[in-house]
Amino acid sequence: MKSGIVSYGGYIPRYRIRPKDIGTVWGADGEAMGRGLNIRAKSVPGPDEDVITISVEAARACMAKVDIDPTEIGAIYVGSESHPYAVKPTATIVAEAIGSAPVLTAADFEFACKAGTAAIQTTMGLTLSKMMKYGLAIGSDTSQGAPGDALEYSASAGGAALLIGVDRVAAEIAHTVSYTTDTPDFWRREGQRYPSHGGRFTGEPAYFKHVSACAQLLFKRAGTTAEDYDYAVFHQPNGKFPVRAAKQLGFKEAQIDTGLCVREIGNSYSGAIMVGLCAILDEAEAGDRIFAVGYGSGAGSDGFDLTVTDEITKLRRDATPTIKELIADQEFLDYATYAKYRGKILMREA
Amino acid sequence: MRDVAVIGIGETEFGELWDRSFRDIGIEAGLKAIQDAKIRSEDIDAVYIGNMSAGKFIDQEHVSALVADYAGLADMHLPTVRVEGGGACGAIALLQARLAIASGMHDIVVVGGAEKMTDVGDVQAAEILSSTADQEWESVFGATFAGLYAMMARRHMYEFGTTREQLAAVAVKNHKNGALNPEAQFQKEITIETVLQAPRVAEPLGVFDCAPLSDGAAAVVLCEMQKARKFNDTPIRIAGSGQASDFLALHDRRDLTTLDATVIAGKRAFHEARLQPKDVQVAEVHDNFTISEILAIEDLRFIEKGKGGPATAEGLTALNGKVSVNTSGGLKARGQPVGATGVAQAVEIVRQLRGEAGKRQVVGARHGLTHTLGGTGATAVVHLFERGD
Numbered sequence: 001m002k003s004g005i006v007s008y009g010g011y012i013p014r015y016r017i018r019p020k021d022i023g024t025v026w027g028a029d030g031e032a033m034g035r036g037l038n039i040r041a042k043s044v045p046g047p048d049e050d051v052i053t054i055s056v057e058a059a060r061a062c063m064a065k066v067d068i069d070p071t072e073i074g075a076i077y078v079g080s081e082s083h084p085y086a087v088k089p090t091a092t093i094v095a096e097a098i099g100s101a102p103v104l105t106a107a108d109f110e111f112a113c114k115a116g117t118a119a120i121q122t123t124m125g126l127t128l129s130k131m132m133k134y135g136l137a138i139g140s141d142t143s144q145g146a147p148g149d150a151l152e153y154s155a156s157a158g159g160a161a162l163l164i165g166v167d168r169v170a171a172e173i174a175h176t177v178s179y180t181t182d183t184p185d186f187w188r189r190e191g192q193r194y195p196s197h198g199g200r201f202t203g204e205p206a207y208f209k210h211v212s213a214c215a216q217l218l219f220k221r222a223g224t225t226a227e228d229y230d231y232a233v234f235h236q237p238n239g240k241f242p243v244r245a246a247k248q249l250g251f252k253e254a255q256i257d258t259g260l261c262v263r264e265i266g267n268s269y270s271g272a273i274m275v276g277l278c279a280i281l282d283e284a285e286a287g288d289r290i291f292a293v294g295y296g297s298g299a300g301s302d303g304f305d306l307t308v309t310d311e312i313t314k315l316r317r318d319a320t321p322t323i324k325e326l327i328a329d330q331e332f333l334d335y336a337t338y339a340k341y342r343g344k345i346l347m348r349e350a
Numbered sequence: 351m352r353d354v355a356v357i358g359i360g361e362t363e364f365g366e367l368w369d370r371s372f373r374d375i376g377i378e379a380g381l382k383a384i385q386d387a388k389i390r391s392e393d394i395d396a397v398y399i400g401n402m403s404a405g406k407f408i409d410q411e412h413v414s415a416l417v418a419d420y421a422g423l424a425d426m427h428l429p430t431v432r433v434e435g436g437g438a439c440g441a442i443a444l445l446q447a448r449l450a451i452a453s454g455m456h457d458i459v460v461v462g463g464a465e466k467m468t469d470v471g472d473v474q475a476a477e478i479l480s481s482t483a484d485q486e487w488e489s490v491f492g493a494t495f496a497g498l499y500a501m502m503a504r505r506h507m508y509e510f511g512t513t514r515e516q517l518a519a520v521a522v523k524n525h526k527n528g529a530l531n532p533e534a535q536f537q538k539e540i541t542i543e544t545v546l547q548a549p550r551v552a553e554p555l556g557v558f559d560c561a562p563l564s565d566g567a568a569a570v571v572l573c574e575m576q577k578a579r580k581f582n583d584t585p586i587r588i589a590g591s592g593q594a595s596d597f598l599a600l601h602d603r604r605d606l607t608t609l610d611a612t613v614i615a616g617k618r619a620f621h622e623a624r625l626q627p628k629d630v631q632v633a634e635v636h637d638n639f640t641i642s643e644i645l646a647i648e649d650l651r652f653i654e655k656g657k658g659g660p661a662t663a664e665g666l667t668a669l670n671g672k673v674s675v676n677t678s679g680g681l682k683a684r685g686q687p688v689g690a691t692g693v694a695q696a697v698e699i700v701r702q703l704r705g706e707a708g709k710r711q712v713v714g715a716r717h718g719l720t721h722t723l724g725g726t727g728a729t730a731v732v733h734l735f736e737r738g739d
Contacts, residue, residue, distance in 0.1 A: 032549045199472040205368040 003124040004169035004306065006068070006134060007315060009061025010160040010278035011054050012265055012326040015044040017338045019153045025335045026148045033153050038239025042156035042266025044333060045142045047341050049157070051080045052090050054271070055140040056097040058161040061320040062136070063098055066163065070099040073163070074132025075123055076106045079115025079139045079270045080159075081188070081195075083108050094138065104132075112186060113235055114296025115139060116160070116270045121176055121302060123164040134165040141269035146194035147344060154238050156266030160274035170312040171281060171290065175221045175305040179214035186297035197297075206299050207237065211245045214301030215293045219249075222305040226250035230288040233259030233276040235295035237267045251291075258283060264327045279323035284308045351452040355578040355585035355738050358387025358571030359697040364685030365535040367565040372408050372466040376417045379567035379690075380462050387571035388581050391423055395456035397430045398447040400440030400463035401689035406478045408466050417462060436482035436724030437638065438593075439463070440568070440692025441731035445591050447572050457574045463693030464567035475563050479688070482725040484599035496560055496639065498600050498726045500552035503641035505606040507554065509656065512644065514554050516659030518545035520640035521558045521682055523668055528679025530669075530710040535564050535685030545640075559640040564685030568694035575738065586700045587738040589625065589717070591731070592618025598728045607656075611730035612649035612721065619732040625717060627651045630734070632702045632712040633673055634695035636723040637680040643667075646721050647675060650732070674712040677702060692731065695720035699735050 018041050023030020034040060045054070055078050063070060078090040091106035109115040109122075116139015123135025140159025145151030185206035188195035198206070211234060219225060226232070232251045234242035239262050246256045259276035268275060273294040280290055290306040321329070339345055360382025362375045376399075384391070397418045405411045414430035433443040440463030447459040467475055480488075480495045488498065506512045522542055528534035540558060548556035578585035594614035597603050604610060620626065627650060635650070637643035644658035652673045653661040661667060667675035678684045678698040681691060699718035701707045718735045 029549055036549070197471075200366060201368065201468070204366070 001128065001166055002169065002172045002174060003128045003164060003166050004172040005162050005281070006165040006168050006170060007062050007066040007163040008160065008278050008281050009058050009065065009320060010158070010275045010323050010326065011057035011061060012158040012275065013043050013045045013049050013054070014329050014331050015046055015333050015341065016041040016330045017044055017333050017335065021335050022153055030153065036240070037154055038243070038263055039154055039266055040263055041330070041332070042154060043158055043268065044338055044341055045157040049142070050084045051082050051140050051142055051159070052084055052093050054142065054157060054159040055090055055094045055138045055161065058138060058140060058159045059094050059098045059136060062161040062163050064319040065315045065317060068134065068163070071103065073100040073134045073136050074104050075126055075135040076100060076104060077109050077119035077122055077137055079109040079111065079119045080141050081110055081112055081115065081269060082142045082144060111300065112296035112298050113237070113269045113272060114294040114300060114302055116274045117294040117302035120162060120164060120304070121178070124173060124176065127165045134163055137162045137164055139270035139274040141271050143267065143269040144194050149194070151195070151197065154267040156268050158265060158268030158271040158275050160271055160278045162274065168311055169309055170315055171306045171308050173304050173306050175218060177214060177217045177221055177303045178300060179210055179217060180300035181210070183299035185299055202297070203241070206297065207241050207295055208245060210299050210301040211235065211293050211295050212248060214303045215249050218291070218293065218303035218305055224305065228289060229255060229291040231258055231280045231284065232256050232291040233273055233280060234293050235273045236260060236262035236276060239263045261323060261327060275323060282317060282322040282324065284312060286310045286312055352454060353575035353587060354448045354451045354572050355575050355587045356570050356696065356700045356735070357573045357578050357582040357585050358383040358389065359700050360386055361533055361568040361694055361697050362566050363533045364564045364566035364687060366468050368468065370565065372404060372410065372413070372464060373416065373420045375466065375565060375567040376462060376464040377421050379464065379569040380417065380421050380460060383460060383569035383571050389458060389571060391426065393458050394423065394426070394428060394460055396428055396447070396450060396459045397423070398443040398459060398461045399430065399432045400443035400692055401432055402434060402436060402439050402465055403478050403481070404466070408469050435729050437636065437688050438692060438722045438724035438729045438731045439689050441695070441720060441722035441733065442593065442692070444570065444692060444696055444733060445593055445731060448588050448591060451572055451574050457577055459572045460569060461572060461693055462567065462569040463690040465687035465689040466565050467563045467687060468565050472563065487599045494552065496552040496555055499639040499641055500555045501600065502606050502645065503554055506641060506644065509607050510659070512659035514546060515542055516663045517554065517559055517640040517644070518542045519663040520637060520643045521545045523662065524637060524676050524680040524682040527669060527677050527710055528683025530708070531679050531684055534679040534683050535562055536679065536683045555639055555641070561638045561681035561686040564687040566685055566687035566690045566694070568690045568697050570693060570696050570700065578738065583739070584704050585738040586703050586735050588733060589736045590619040590621070590623030590734040592616060592622070593729070593731045594618065596728050598725065600726050607645070609645055609649050609723070609727035609730060611727050612646060612723070615730040615732040616650045619734050623734040625734055630673055630717045630719045631715040632677060632699060633675050633719040633721065634678060634680065634698050635675055635721040637676055637682050638686060638723070642723065643675065643680065650719070650721060669710055670713055677707065677710045677712060692720065692722040695722060696733065703735055703737050
């Protein structure tokens with residue numbers, strides 16, 4: 001018996017801002033910054049959007065593709081580092097919104113950018129053990145980058161929901177492995193508005209070390225090499241890191257192109273790899289193999305070896321916009337409007 | 351004054367050594383130098399350490415005793431000295447150690463230089479580096495280190511017609527040399543276009559006009575000349591040393607396109623050594639920015655004032671050119687762990703004079719020079735080395 005993805009759905013806010021327009025405000029060469037990061041634009045949540053609304057949108061898109069009674073979902077976990085409430089779960093609101101409440105367990109997860117993949121692993125365990133029929137794993141963020149900080153050019157918004165179970169599996173997860181260490185490359189303390197990061201330390205000893213080690217473990221566990229996969233997707237903090245990591249692991253551009261959404265929408269943190277995975281599932285065919293390795297600062301990587309099954313054809317993949325369509329549906333903002341939408345303008349108190 | 355020679359050299363790789371501490375790298379360089387010198391720890395009379403700002407970079411002061419302790423020398427109760435002098439601290443430590451031997455007080459001294467810079471973020475590191483400029487009259491008003499050197503570059507361009515391409519030629523040359531140095535932080539060649547197209551740091555200086563932040567350590571063993579021959583067939587004699595200071599703040603200086611401290615330190619060193627710039631085949635100069643190397647080769651009189659840019663572009667300072675400058679890759683490509691720099695420069699020159707520089711060996715190198723700056727040139731140190739055989 002194998003657990004896997006029964007259905008999936010993603011959501012990306014339609015607003016965008018270009019690196020150039022961010023750079024202009026800070027006297028920096030935003031265009032060069034964007035080129036360096038391999039990011040053309042980043043998504044921006046609208047004034048009425050947050051991790052809750054994004055998670056609900058993603059969950060609804062996931063449930064719209066499949067005829068499954070939402071009360072059959074036994075667990076909803078939402079991974080994010082921008083939960084609107086410090087205390088009060090996002091997951092309960094999602095559960096109510098999609099009609100899964102009240103007989104289920106729910107919780108919010110946090111592990112920087114890999115809280116969503118941690119939720120996948122948790123729900124895999126719960127469904128494999130028959131504790132429940134389905135679990136909903138969500139990764140979603142409206143990530144924070146301090147104004148003027150390098151992060152501001154990439155920190156974006158988006159999310160995805162994966163329905164995990166052991167029957168009607170559209171993408172079987174044959175193997176999952178994790179690689180975790182205590183590596184302080186990026187953090188935000190309680191009460192702080194913006195995260196801190198270790199600059200270049202976030203690269204080699206953090207992202208690359210964990211992604212590469214986790215990928216190698218996964219190859220070993222699955223008895224595979226890069227050539228065995230049709231698609232590969234990695235956590236994508238920018239458009240440069242995953243491309244380099246993929247190349248080092250032996251993947252070709254054609255394998256990673258579909259899932260590399262960061263170039264058009266920036267880094268949606270907990271949403272990033274899951275949105276990329278959804279983009280792949282939008283076009284994958286039965287028999288396709290997918291290699292996925294996420295990364296969360298702090299630090300750890302979760303790896304998944306997936307095989308698409310015939311069930312994929314039974315999903316109503318056209319019931320909701322594809323990730324490609326969500327990416328194409330865009331409205332560009334200037335920095336002032338972006339600042340307003342992100343709540344960076346100090347308003348008069350009511 | 352007694353003659354002093356270098357009988358042992360050692361260095362770590364330079365770069366972002368994330369998983370190595372200040373102690374690790376300091377000890378590695380020191381032990382390598384001691385092994386190279388074939389001395390025993392009982393032979394050591396004193397330890398001198400060049401270190402710019404361990405207090406700010408790793409929150410650790412008193413690094414002289416620390417290094418001796420972790421090198422296993424604590425129970426010898428050696429005198430240990432930490433020298434601070436901005437970017438020149440390693441070169442000053444070398445000079446002070448030389449004087450200690452020349453005076454007859456010591457016979458064998460280990461001189462180390464080390465900096466661990468990547469434990470703090472980029473912004474903090476830049477602020478720490480800027481603290482070697484005038485905090486009250488420069489830094490407080492927003493002048494960054496790169497900004498101050500950029501002003502020198504602009505004035506040089508205005509006075510002498512130096513171009514951005516000529517500045518870029520310094521970085522290209524030093525990366526080419528660095529590609530031949532297995533300990534260098536950057537071992538990759540770059541093109542003029544790469545330098546010109548890089549993001550701007552302070553006009554006209556871009557990212558590739560600036561030396562990187564680095565971790566690294568270097569060490570040399572100095573010995574009284576007579577005794578030196580017992581340990582080493584090719585002791586490298588320190589033929590002359592010169593140190594000079596200048597106004598701390600750039601705006602107080604006589605001239606923006608000449609570092610008087612370099613000119614005077616150079617004159618003092620050449621005078622003592624009874625040598626001329628034309629006698630030098632290989633030089634390691636302080637290229638923390640591309641403009642710095644152009645100023646250095648002019649102020650040390652290797653190249654006529656104002657012609658440093660064209661001379662570099664024409665290859666006069668390339669490997670086996672008129673004078674081979676920064677064969678190690680310099681601060682630009684080998685890396686710039688500040689405290690290590692002055693000592694690492696000496697390590698490279700000794701290697702060249704011994705004929706052990708491998709692919710980057712300067713043919714017929716008999717005399718070598720090191721030039722190290724503190725701040726924006728408020729301190730300059732020049733050492734001249736020659737084969738002692």
